[in-house]
Every structure is written in structure tokens, then in C-alpha cells.
Amino acid sequence: MKRVLIAIGGNALYDKDQGNNLELHLLREVCFHIAHVVKRGYLPIITFGNGPQVGNLLAMAEKSADLFPSPIPLDTCVSWTQGEIGYWLANEIYTQLINIGLDYHVVAINTTVEVSPEDPAFQKPSKPVGRFLTQSEAQELYEDRGYIVTQDAGRGYRRLVPSPKPLKILEERAIQKLVEQNIITLCCGGGGVPVFWSDEGVKGIEAVIDKDYTSCLLAKNLQIENLIICTEVDYVYLNYGTSQEKALGQMTLAEAERYLAEGQFSEGSMGPKVAALIDYLKSGGKRALITSIPQMSEALDGNVGTAISCSL
Amino acid sequence: MKRVLIAIGGNALYDKDQGNNLELHLLREVCFHIAHVVKRGYLPIITFGNGPQVGNLLAMAEKSADLFPSPIPLDTCVSWTQGEIGYWLANEIYTQLINIGLDYHVVAINTTVEVSPEDPAFQKPSKPVGRFLTQSEAQELYEDRGYIVTQDAGRGYRRLVPSPKPLKILEERAIQKLVEQNIITLCCGGGGVPVFWSDEGVKGIEAVIDKDYTSCLLAKNLQIENLIICTEVDYVYLNYGTSQEKALGQMTLAEAERYLAEGQFSEGSMGPKVAALIDYLKSGGKRALITSIPQMSEALDGNVGTAISCSL
Numbered sequence A, B: 001m002k003r004v005l006i007a008i009g010g011n012a013l014y015d016k017d018q019g020n021n022l023e024l025h026l027l028r029e030v031c032f033h034i035a036h037v038v039k040r041g042y043l044p045i046i047t048f049g050n051g052p053q054v055g056n057l058l059a060m061a062e063k064s065a066d067l068f069p070s071p072i073p074l075d076t077c078v079s080w081t082q083g084e085i086g087y088w089l090a091n092e093i094y095t096q097l098i099n100i101g102l103d104y105h106v107v108a109i110n111t112t113v114e115v116s117p118e119d120p121a122f123q124k125p126s127k128p129v130g131r132f133l134t135q136s137e138a139q140e141l142y143e144d145r146g147y148i149v150t151q152d153a154g155r156g157y158r159r160l161v162p163s164p165k166p167l168k169i170l171e172e173r174a175i176q177k178l179v180e181q182n183i184i185t186l187c188c189g190g191g192g193v194p195v196f197w198s199d200e201g202v203k204g205i206e207a208v209i210d211k212d213y214t215s216c217l218l219a220k221n222l223q224i225e226n227l228i229i230c231t232e233v234d235y236v237y238l239n240y241g242t243s244q245e246k247a248l249g250q251m252t253l254a255e256a257e258r259y260l261a262e263g264q265f266s267e268g269s270m271g272p273k274v275a276a277l278i279d280y281l282k283s284g285g286k287r288a289l290i291t292s293i294p295q296m297s298e299a300l301d302g303n304v305g306t307a308i309s310c311s312l
Helices: A024-039 A051-063 A074-099 A135-145 A172-180 A211-221 A253-261 A270-282 A293-300 B024-039 B051-063 B074-099 B135-145 B172-180 B211-221 B253-261 B270-282 B293-300
Strands: A002-008 A042-048 A106-108 A112-114 A127-133 A148-152 A156-161 A184-187 A193-198 A201-204 A226-231 A236-238 A246-248 A250-252 A287-292 A306-309 B002-008 B042-048 B106-108 B112-114 B127-133 B148-152 B156-161 B184-187 B193-198 B201-204 B226-231 B236-238 B246-248 B250-252 B287-292 B306-309
Touching: A002 A024, A002 A211, A002 A293, A024 A042, A024 A074, A024 A293, A042 A074, A042 A172, A042 A211, A051 A074, A051 A127, A051 B051, A074 A106, A074 A184, A074 A193, A074 A201, A074 B074, A074 B112, A074 B201, A112 B074, A127 A135, A127 A148, A135 A148, A135 A156, A172 A184, A172 A211, A172 B172, A201 B074, A211 A226, A211 A270, A226 A270, A226 A293, A250 A253, A253 A270, A253 A306, A270 A287, A270 A306, A287 A293, B002 B024, B002 B211, B002 B293, B024 B042, B024 B074, B024 B293, B042 B074, B042 B172, B042 B211, B051 B074, B051 B127, B074 B106, B074 B184, B074 B193, B074 B201, B127 B135, B127 B148, B135 B148, B135 B156, B172 B184, B172 B211, B211 B226, B211 B270, B226 B270, B226 B293, B250 B253, B253 B270, B253 B306, B270 B287, B270 B306, B287 B293
Parallel strands: A002 A042, A002 A226, A042 A184, A106 A184, A112 A193, A226 A287, A250 A306, B002 B042, B002 B226, B042 B184, B106 B184, B112 B193, B226 B287, B250 B306
Antiparallel strands: A127 A156, A148 A156, A193 A201, A236 A246, A287 A306, B127 B156, B148 B156, B193 B201, B236 B246, B287 B306
16 A cells, blocks of 8 residues: 555644544544545554643643642653544544445554754753743742743743654654554654653653654655645645735745745744655655645645655 | 563552552562563563553543533543553663663553443443542532442442443554564553444443453453463462461362352452453463562463463
8 A cells, every 4th residue: 555644733633612632523524534545545654743632631730730749741741642642533533434434453552752862952942831821830830840931922921841853763663563564553642752761761851842753754764655744724835924925736845945944934833844844855755745634635646735845 | 482461450550658640660660570571581462450540530630620621531531541651661661671681662552442332331330430529529420420429438439430341452453463573562551441333433431441351352362372460469369368368379260260159259359350361261361370560470480370271
């Protein structure tokens, strides 16, 4: 089977007006489209984000702080979301496959990713996690636990954690063996739980990994021919949000690098996706796509979405 | 490699005087002994319970009820514990293996287990979950959510959920493929998340599965030659706790059945373990052992623990 890695954002499963970690109708929609990718003859390898979910679980841990003698570490929260999101996605993928008469094995595996404690990201925490804090709460967490906090204009303060680059997916060989068996594999939840090798062995670290970077690393190492990063829009745009806005059906690697350098893609959103895909293509990746969840099949067929390729 | 399924109780990783979901020194001890089983030339497949952990997470969910519009379902709580316990055990197994110069892949996978909604257990919820309740709390949960509650002499009330028999491990083929690659696989956490096929597809159900039964089902279907159910004591005893107490080094299947029928083994503890192993042996299982965690290697060597076999 042709293979495709599909990276789904945690936001695609979350409705902030509802507030549950996962909404069944959103899970259904995502998995409906994944099932149709299978119907087109592709074996999907599915990675997923966990931003809103880990935020909720951190809030939950905080509310229940008196139940536990020690604060719940961030790696534990990420591992919870891997269990939860993997379980719910697997159920719905089974269901949607059966609905269209397909029978595949589906498995969700915990994923742990080695990072370097020397990664410059540890000098410059950049990723906001958890709820908004008041100034005094922020001050307290800074003093008591050494948390780095930042002010978010008008909305209060938030904790920032480092976002180091993924170096090695510890479960990579397992994922490879499952994929070779045509088992639909869910992995790299939340970018993977970041760990490093310390004198005491493998240890979790208070950080989060960008799931798109981990997805690109996995696609590269497993030589997966197609990679789709799903986002809220069908295309990558130039001059996004202006009267000069232009959807891009294709970009060469050189163009993508130039547009990225010019600041065409927003830093917290499209920018890192394009950057991760550039990295993937430069390391031998074949076909990199950015599109929305409903368009993933059409994007694979070349009809919709933005394709980045080494040459046109 | 020879293979051994090792079933670890959630209590082995929990210290009620501390109260954290997992205690690092306990994880270390368990994984030290697992690493030494590998050193003896066995590939372990590790299953684990989650009783105290799921109790804590249910309490946490309850304390944070106002964060979410709907109550957190039990299947989500079990999936959280699969993520958490799998992650922490995998880290420590890596560490303990490296400490003795061994290099293996270790992977923790989510496990979902099909049960029948017709299982008689649904007519008779028997497994206490979550914290102790006051009479008025118990009454409220009974009225609002239809929870079945029971009085626990002197300690208050608790919710009871059904404990149906596991019928099918949905990830069985994936586990088999990983085991064939000599990958150390952690699975069947908390006995697996119970699901059933409804008109709407795969759905979780408010129940918990006995992890020893799921372990026996896995060992049977994967034809794993050795199965150890770990417990707090080195041996199964006759007349336990009396002056006639006698440790059993060996039992035939027929003896095990007879002792079980005589009520020699306590209902909430040793009884179901012996019953699960009887089931395993009757379905073609080879070697069934019950012992403590520190003795797992010695038990495999035949020096300690209680072995149940089809004939002596």
C-alpha cells in the first residue's frame, strides 16, 4: 500500500465553546476523512497534537493539587493525552472504516522522543501551556517553582515551556514494524513525550515538542512517501488576510524557503508547519502537503491543498 | 527467545502513604526485576493493573467537574492510566536494561478489549471504583446518574461497576507482531478499556476488566509459554492466615480447581488469579506461575512461587 503520514491538530478535536477534551462529532469528522484516505488505497500513519487537551489536564491537575503530594509533571499530562486521544481516535477510525466496509487493525502507541538538554530552546521557553494566570499567580509560580511566565496582552499571564527539536523517536522501530503489517498506527501524540538520557537513565523533561517536527522526523526515517499536515485552511496563502491574498497550489522548496524568510507565514501557526516540511524535503522526503481535514483525500489526488516539492 | 507474560498489579507501583499515582522507587524495583528476567533470556510481555491510579484520576476528574460540561467517563480515565503507567514503566525498563548492559526496544500500547453487553456481570456490578462516598453523596449519584453503590463497613459507600469477561483484544495482532520482533511490549493496562460494538460503532462502556483475565486471554491467543501473575506474596497458600497455613510450590490443574471450589482463595484477591490461570491452562496454556515481584526470575527457574500445571 502507498503510505501517508497525516498530522492532525489537537484543535481539530476540540470545541472551545463546549470545553470537553474531545467532541464526538469532531472525532467522527476527522475519522470519516481518514477512512476515505484508506478507501483510496493509502495506509495512514496518524500523528496528533494535544494543545487544548493538555491545557485542560494541567488545569485539572492544578484543581486537584491537594490530592497528590507532588505536582503532576508535564510529561505525565502529555502521557495522559496520548492515552485518551489515541483511544478515542482508534474507536472512531474502526467505526468509520466498518461503515464503508473496510476492515483494518488500528493501534495507538505511546511515543517518547529524545531531546537534547543542550537544545537552545531550553534557554528560551517559547510555548505557552495551561490556563491564563493572574499577575500574583504568575509571580507565585515563578518564585515557588521557577516557572517562566509571559504576559499575553489583555488576557493575563501564561506559563512558557521550551520546545526543543525532536532527535529520536524511541518507538520508531515498533512503529515501522506495525506499518509494514498494514496496521493503521496512531503515534507521536502531542509531538511525543520529551525525554533525555540522564545519569539516572531515561527521564521526562518539562517541555513540549512541536508535533509537526516529530511527524516530519518520523516520515523521514520511515521513508513515508506522502506527508499531510492538516490545518484550518485548504491552502497556504501569500499575503494572508490582505487584499493581495493568494492561495498557493504548489511551491518549490526554494520558494517555500524564500517565503518563510520573508515572513509570509505566521510564526505560531503556518510558519513552523512550512519549516518542518522544508526540513522533511531536504532530508529526502518526497511529497509534502498542507491542507484542511475535509480536503485530505483531494490533496492526495492533487486537486486541492498546497504541495511543496523539491522541483515542480 | 523464550517468552513470558508478566502481570503486574497497580498496587505494586503505588504507596498509599505517599499518594502519588506512581512512586519512582517502586517503578524502579519492578523494572529492575523485569530487566533481570530479560537477562535470563526471556522476552517479557508486560501487562499492568491500574486500580489505585484510576481511583485517583476519578477523584481528580470529580474535583474538576466544573471545568468540563460532561462528566469524564470511566473509559477515558482508564485510557489516561494506560498512557501514564505505560510511559513511566517504559522509561524505567529502558533504564534498568541499560544499567545491566542490555539494549532492547520497549513500547507501550493502548489496549481496547471487546466485552459483551450481554455479559451477566452487567446485571451485577461488583468492582468498587473511586473514592469512598458519604451516604448523601452515594444517594445523589444513584439518583442523578444511576450509579450502583455499596456500603463498605465502617468506611462509607463506594460506586460499583461491572467487571465483564474480556472477549477480544482489538490490538492483539499488533502485540503479536511486536513480540515477534523481540520488542518488549507493555499492554492491557487496567485489563484494557472495555468496548462493545453498538449500532453507532465501537463504544466504551462503564465497566472495568480484570487485568489477570485479559492477561490470560492474551497469553492463550499468542501462545506465550510462561505466564506469571505477580502478587504480594511469594506463594499461594492453603489455609492462609491460620495456624495450618501451607505454601504451595506446585498444584495440578485438578487441585487448583478443587481448592478454588473449597473457597481456599480469597474472592477479591487470590481467587480470581487462580481462576484466570485455570482458564489459561484449560485453553492450552503451558506454565502458570503466581509469585511476588522480587521472585519472578526465581519462579521462572522453578525455585520459588506456586506453579500450576496440567499434570505434575
